[in-house]
Amino acid sequence: MEPEHATLEQYVDMPELLARVCEDRELLMELLQLFQESFPRLRDALQLAAESGDANQIEKAAHALKGMFAGLSMKQASQLAAQVELAARADDLPQVHETMAKLIREEAGLLVAVESFVAGSMT
Amino acid sequence: MKILIADDELVSLRMLERTLERDGYEVVAVEDGRTAAERLCDPHGPRLALLDWMMPQLDGPAVCRAVRRKRSQRHVYVVLLTSKSSKEDIVEGLESGADDYLIKPFDPGELKARLRTGLRILELEDHLLEAREDMRYKATHDSLTSLLNRGTILELLSGEMNRIHRRKSPIAIVLGDIDHFKLVNDTHGHVAGDEVLRETGRRLLASVRSYDFIGRYGGEEFLAVLTNCGMDAAMKRAEDIRKAIGGSPFLTSQNPVSVTMSLGVFAGDTADYRSLEEILCEVDSALYAAKSAGRNCCRLAVPSNPR
Numbered sequence: 001m002e003p004e005h006a007t008l009e010q011y012v013d014m015p016e017l018l019a020r021v022c023e024d025r026e027l028l029m030e031l032l033q034l035f036q037e038s039f040p041r042l043r044d045a046l047q048l049a050a051e052s053g054d055a056n057q058i059e060k061a062a063h064a065l066k067g068m069f070a071g072l073s074m075k076q077a078s079q080l081a082a083q084v085e086l087a088a089r090a091d092d093l094p095q096v097h098e099t100m101a102k103l104i105r106e107e108a109g110l111l112v113a114v115e116s117f118v119a120g121s122m123t
Numbered sequence: 124m125k126i127l128i129a130d131d132e133l134v135s136l137r138m139l140e141r142t143l144e145r146d147g148y149e150v151v152a153v154e155d156g157r158t159a160a161e162r163l164c165d166p167h168g169p170r171l172a173l174l175d176w177m178m179p180q181l182d183g184p185a186v187c188r189a190v191r192r193k194r195s196q197r198h199v200y201v202v203l204l205t206s207k208s209s210k211e212d213i214v215e216g217l218e219s220g221a222d223d224y225l226i227k228p229f230d231p232g233e234l235k236a237r238l239r240t241g242l243r244i245l246e247l248e249d250h251l252l253e254a255r256e257d258m259r260y261k262a263t264h265d266s267l268t269s270l271l272n273r274g275t276i277l278e279l280l281s282g283e284m285n286r287i288h289r290r291k292s293p294i295a296i297v298l299g300d301i302d303h304f305k306l307v308n309d310t311h312g313h314v315a316g317d318e319v320l321r322e323t324g325r326r327l328l329a330s331v332r333s334y335d336f337i338g339r340y341g342g343e344e345f346l347a348v349l350t351n352c353g354m355d356a357a358m359k360r361a362e363d364i365r366k367a368i369g370g371s372p373f374l375t376s377q378n379p380v381s382v383t384m385s386l387g388v389f390a391g392d393t394a395d396y397r398s399l400e401e402i403l404c405e406v407d408s409a410l411y412a413a414k415s416a417g418r419n420c421c422r423l424a425v426p427s428n429p430r
Contacts (some may be wrong), residue, residue, distance in 0.1 A: 019231070021138065021141070021142075022142070022145065024145075034134050035134050036136055037131050063177055063207075064132055069203075071132075
């Protein structure tokens with residue numbers, strides 16, 4: 001699936017997320033907008049840590065991303081971030097880079113899906 | 124109920140905040156561990172907290188340790204809410220002083236149930252502290268007059284004597300006895316007698332300074348400890364008490380009852396005396412002298428055995 005055709009349901013377990021926000025769609029929109037604002041900072045932090053090769057920083061940045069993804073029921077992204085975190089903890093930098101490549105692809109589609117959903121809900 | 128939530132990840136923080144507000148909590152949201160610790164260590168701060176593990180400045184377990192070290196008066200119920208999910212993490216989190224541990228992402232039903240558990244524990248603590256305070260009050264106060272009881276007033280007097288002995292400041296002790304109290308009971312009944320004792324307590328309290336101590340010494344005997352009070356001031360205070368008791372009848376549920384009080388006064392430097400018992404003996408003799416002089420008067424103790 002090309003990212004430009006992505007729907008939120010492909011990346012987010014919507015029934016779980018809606019249950020977590022108690023079906024409050026206004027809150028859901030607010031959280032997705034917060035995600036749009038917060039995500040670039042966390043993604044850049046992971047990118048910078050990966051470039052520096054600092055396993056401790058990679059682990060922390062991946063942990064933060066994992067928490068945000070998990071909170072929003074972004075299952076695949078959360079699992080990939082968890083794998084990066086584990087690889088960093090094991091100081092396995094090749095594995096970190098390999099998993100990060102997958103994560104970056106997942107994130108690209110996820111971002112498009114979120115943007116499309118938020119834009120669609122506003123019109 | 125006020126609850127503190129701490130998380131540097133804003134999506135989680137907002138989701139938690141809204142979930143808890145919906146459940147009626149008053150939410151205090153912070154984004155770093157140091158602020159969380161400061162708020163929780165404040166004696167008036169929230170007593171319920173949800174903390175993320177990884178936060179800037181102080182992590183969740185460090186916040187728990189800080190809270191357990193600094194705030195002991197009332198328990199703060201702390202739940203660690205984190206995506207760190209290994210057995211080792213859970214053990215480390217609980218060992219740091221957390222009361223409970225929840226794995227992110229949270230389930231709203233489970234979160235509510237866990238917080239209700241916390242609330243139950245805090246309520247239980249409140250009940251226990253109230254019961255302890257109630258027991259402490261009952262153990263130190265006279266149940267009829269609500270004045271300090273004999274044991275407590277003597278303990279306070281002993282402490283005051285040690286203190287003023289160091290500071291060389293004067294102290295006065297006034298022992299008052301209601302005149303012919305048996306007659307009050309016999310004439311107006313024991314209910315009226317009890318009312319007279321209660322009103323006597325009120326009038327005594329109104330006649331002394333806020334930092335003086337008044338206790339019920341015996342049946343119809345009352346002891347006042349007047350700190351930093353010399354002889355002239357002590358005699359004036361005793362006279363004020365005498366007038367406050369005898370100045371107007373006591374309005375009981377039966378009849379107005381006229382009451383008078385005789386008072387013995389000790390005033391001076393306790394360094395001259397060997398023991399509390401000796402001073403009490405002096406003031407008791409002064410009270411006896413007041414009774415012998417016709418009652419409804421004050422007499423100053425004459426040291427019989429100064430050092």
